[in-house]
Amino acid sequence: MIPRLLAACLAVSLTSATAAAVQPPREIKNVVMIVADDLKASVLGxxxxxxxxTPNLDRLARNGMVFRRAYCQGTWCLPSRISFMFGRYRDKQNVSLGQHLQTHGLSSTRVGKIFHMRVPGDIIAGTDGQDHPACWSARFNSPGPEAHTPGEYACLNLNIVTRDLQNRQSTRMPHRMFVSVKGDADGTEQPDYKSAxxxxxxxxxxxxxxxxxxxxxxxPHYPMxxxxxxxxxxGIERIEMPANWHDDTDDIPKLGIAKTNNRKNAIGNYPENQKRxxxxxxASVTFMDHQVGRILDALEDSPHRDQTAVIFTSDHGYHLGEHGFWQKSNLHEEVIRVPLLIDAPGMPSGQSDSLAELVDLYPTICDLVGVPVAAAAEGTSLMPVLADSTAGVKSEALSFQNGTSIRTDRWHMMRYDDDSEELYDMHNDPGETTNLANRSQYAEVLQxxxxxLRERTDHFTERKTQR
Incomplete structure (x- = not known):
């Protein structure tokens, strides 16, 4: 009998082999890809x-396919964006997506932040950040005032609230991650409004x-x-903190504990500010959603709608107190799970539990517009899932930070660089509150x-040795 894991892998291989055969029922010429920043999937309606x-993203979800289990490969902006724009798990050994599309007759235009930009630094300065110019036939930055926006400023871990424009936490300052501003103006001065x-x-x-x-x-990247x-x-009376908001780190290895947490940061002293x-x-998600709506409305009113696929995603998720953690750069579910919505004309709408990775965007976009996939791309086209929400194209998703995360239908294991581990039963413990890695009854699952994971990481090791 074929072991169940091997059988699953064979099924994935067969499904992947059919990806190129799946074609949208009407010609798609264009793709609009909208990428939010630091947006966790679980926060959307x-x-x-x-x-x-989030009425506009909900509208896009009704019209397209919702990937309920999509995962990033890098857990902060720079590696994640390189991964999905080069179609590679951990490097840039490929032609970028935009450059590849240009060689096949498409224009490729960037508006705002696609490759890594420092937020707020590059946004305030209006600079390109770590962009890849060859990816684009045209590119436009969207500067904005960020924390220096006139209005009610709060630095919530320091418990400071003021309208003074002086001494605000901003570029490269240590407390900028906990800044919010209730702006006095209508938002037209903000970078996302300008990008839309x-x-x-x-x-x-x-x-x-x-x-x-x-x-x-x-x-919703800080400053919010x-x-x-x-x-x-x-209002904070509407906010319920996550069920595991308290310190939940006793069974988490050292490398699995987020650097910003309630034990080390003053935000832990202010429960009401955690709700703020x-x-x-x-608030910043809803503002961002409004800009998405403006773009969707313009597309609806354009002559391109019936030939344009729309993709919405984020570079990674975010901790807002789960486990007592804040921010990103962590392998737990709230960071690695991202929203992924794809509305392709002629393809059915629906919701899918098929595992997907952001590295899959490169081959999926190529397939949507009928461009051959670059040979060095490592993702798998999601076209079979767009055609049938019950289809599957892979048996696991990988993410990387101080080690490697492997997420399957039921299990989530993190194996860190020091060989420490976490294991969670995601069907029965979706909040990842009980680490099962040291429990003997789960030894077979863990093995x-x-x-x-060794099969996958050996591939990365071999590739690095060959270079």
Whole structure:
């Protein structure tokens, strides 16, 4: 009898082999890809949040395919964006997506942050950050005032609230991660508004060739800035902290504990300010959602709609107190799970539990517009899932930070660089509150996952040796 894990891998191989055969029923010439920054999947209405208002992303979800289990490969901005834009798990050994599309007749335009930009530094300065110019036939930055936006400023871990424009935590300052601003103006001065406006301008044009338009929005990345009206629906009385918001680290190895946590940061001293962090995150998400809506409306009003696929995702998720953790650069579910919505004309709408990775975006976009996938791309096209929400293209998702995470349908294992481990039963413990790695009854599960992880990481090791 074929072992179950091997059988699953064979099934994935067979499904992947059929990916190129799946074609959308109508011709798709263009792709609009919208990338949010630091956006966790669980905060969106279409992913089950009952508080945060995201009507435009919910609209996109109704019209397209919702990937409920999509995972990033890098757990902070730089490695994640390199991964999905080069179609590689851990390096850039490929032609970038935009450059590849250009060689096959498409234009490739960047608006805002797609490759890594320092937020707030590059946003305030209006600079390119660590961009890859060859990826683009045109590119546009969207500067903004960030924490220096006039309005009510809060640095929540220091318990400071002021309207003074002086002495605000900003670029490279140690407490900038806990800053929010309830802006006095209408938001037109903000980078995401400017990015949406530029995207709208481009969609109104009559392009000479098919286009790939990548729009990078910087919210809800800190500083969490939005016009004051976006904060109004999110009083702290509406905020419920995650069930595992208390210190939940006794069974987590040292390398699995986030650097920013309630034990080491003063935010742990202010329970109400922790709720205000959620409120500010919600406000900036809703503001970002409004900009997505403006782009979607412009596309609907354009002559390109029936030939344009829309993709929405984020570079990685975010901790807002789960386990007592804050921010990113961590292998737990709230960081590695990302929203992924794809609306492809002629393809059915629905929701899928198929495992997906951001590295899959490169071959999926190529397949959508009928461009051959670059040989060095490592992802798997999601076209079979777009055609049938019950289809699957892979048996696990990998993420990397101080080690490697392997996420399967049921299990989530992290194996760190010092060989320490975490194991969670995601069907029965989705909040990852009980580490099963040291429990003898799970030894067989753990061993199977180790073997599979070794197969995948040996591939990376061999590749590095060959170079």
């Amino acid at each position: 279409c992913y089950g949040d009952k508080v945060c208002a 406006s530029k995207a709208i301008e481009l969609l109104k044009q009559s392009p000479e060739r098919p286009f790939f338009l990548a729009v990078g929005l910087v919210r 800035v939005a016009p004051g009206k976006y904060f109004e629906p999110y 962090m959620w409120a500010a995150y919600y 199977r996952l180790r073997e599979r």
